Amino acid sequence: MSVQSIHFDADTEVLTILDQTLLPQEERYVEVLTLEQAEQAIKSLQVRGAPAIAYFGAFVLAKEASRLQDNPYFHLQLNQVGQRLIATRPTAVNLQHVIESLLRLNVGEDFEQIAKAIKQRAIEIFEQDVATYRTIGEHALTVLPAGGNVLTICNAGAIATSRYGTALAPFYVGKERGIPFRVFASETRPLLQGARLTVWELDRADIDVTLITDNMAAWTIQTKQIDAIIVGADRITRTGHTANKIGTLQLAILAKHYGIPFYVAAPHSTFDLEADDTIQIEERDAHEVTHIGGHPTALVGITVFNPAFDVTPPELITGLITETGVLEPTESVIVEHVGGNTYV
Numbered sequence: 635m636s637v638q639s640i641h642f643d644a645d646t647e648v649l650t651i652l653d654q655t656l657l658p659q660e661e662r663y664v665e666v667l668t669l670e671q672a673e674q675a676i677k678s679l680q681v682r683g684a685p686a687i688a689y690f691g692a693f694v695l696a697k698e699a700s701r702l703q704d705n706p707y708f709h710l711q712l713n714q715v716g717q718r719l720i721a722t723r724p725t726a727v728n729l730q731h732v733i734e735s736l737l738r739l740n741v742g743e744d745f746e747q748i749a750k751a752i753k754q755r756a757i758e759i760f761e762q763d764v765a766t767y768r769t770i771g772e773h774a775l776t777v778l779p780a781g782g783n784v785l786t787i788c789n790a791g792a793i794a795t796s797r798y799g800t801a802l803a804p805f806y807v808g809k810e811r812g813i814p815f816r817v818f819a820s821e822t823r824p825l826l827q828g829a830r831l832t833v834w835e836l837d838r839a840d841i842d843v844t845l846i847t848d849n850m851a852a853w854t855i856q857t858k859q860i861d862a863i864i865v866g867a868d869r870i871t872r873t874g875h876t877a878n879k880i881g882t883l884q885l886a887i888l889a890k891h892y893g894i895p896f897y898v899a900a901p902h903s904t905f906d907l908e909a910d911d912t913i914q915i916e917e918r919d920a921h922e923v924t925h926i927g928g929h930p931t932a933l934v935g936i937t938v939f940n941p942a943f944d945v946t947p948p949e950l951i952t953g954l955i956t957e958t959g960v961l962e963p964t965e966s967v968i969v970e971h972v973g974g975n976t977y978v
């Protein structure tokens with residue numbers, strides 16, 4: 635069974651996360667007690683990956699709803715909590731979807747009842763989505779060649795979701811079924827989610843994984859017979875434009891050059907049907923580029939560009955692997971198959 639990075643106890647409302655900034659050196663679970671701590675946990679990437687941020691935000695909102703249930707300004711204050719959570723990371727859309735759907739829950743006027751309903755729904759979403767990721771893994775197995783060499787970037791794995799992951803789901807489901815893969819993980823500068831997280835979680839699941847640096851991608855595709863590339867997503871627009879970790883776009887371009895398929899695996903909750911080809915890209919602190927693991931590696935004071943994500947256009951995407959099947963990345967197919975905010 636894959637690792638679970640978020641734990642919420644319905645009775646005690648104790649919320650615990652695996653601190654992903656410490657991996658792989660240390661597997662430490664920390665309790666999140668306040669809204670400020672929760673905001674910081676998302677911004678610092680202690681909790682990360684579009685779906686995981688959404689579940690975490692949902693549980694934080696549930697805790698805040700309980701805390702505010704005797705407050706006459708319950709709705710106003712809870713809305714403010716929601717807006718603060720949404721503002722923590724602008725590119726991933728799942729968080730916005732889940733917060734907006736929980737704030738819209740219509741269960742009467744009683745604040746205690748509303749708080750209970752938010753908590754109940756947050757738990758349901760977290761648990762039900764395990765099946766979503768499994769199904770994404772099953773659909774991915776229909777397009778990835780069994781026994782093949784597959785390249786991925788960042789971490790779209792179990793710890794970025796509720797279980798299984800999106801891009802890594804076929805490897806877990808394949809493992810359960812005796813279908814082997816050789817996974818190549820791109821280290822994913824600047825914050826090394828591939829080297830620190832993907833390699834860690836696949837290795838502990840006994841899945842064959844090989845680490846490369848990001849600038850080895852072309853040569854690896856050419857010399858290691860890479861059969862396909864699979865990545866996750868933070869936001870997919872109705873036109874099929876896909877925001878994912880910086881470095882994804884160059885892999886899509888390489889896939890086209892080498893004539894191999896490039897798949898994006900994501901649940902419906904990652905689709906933003908209101909957006910077309912414009913996606914706000916989060917820019918992060920220069921320190922992440924000028925340092926590696928806290929150690930300085932660049933000229934002090936140098937100008938830095940540090941976008942956390944890039945956008946891959948649909949013409950470079952072979953298929954969008956979702957819980958309802960592998961979709962062609964065209965507006966008509968997306969609008970027909972994906973129903974908007976799926977947390978409603």
Ligand code: MRU
Nearest residue numbers: 682683684790794866867878879
């Ligand atoms: O900055 P991160 O580590 O949160 O970026 C994560 C990604 O880009 C993932 O591929 C995406 O969120 C999908 S996770 C299932």
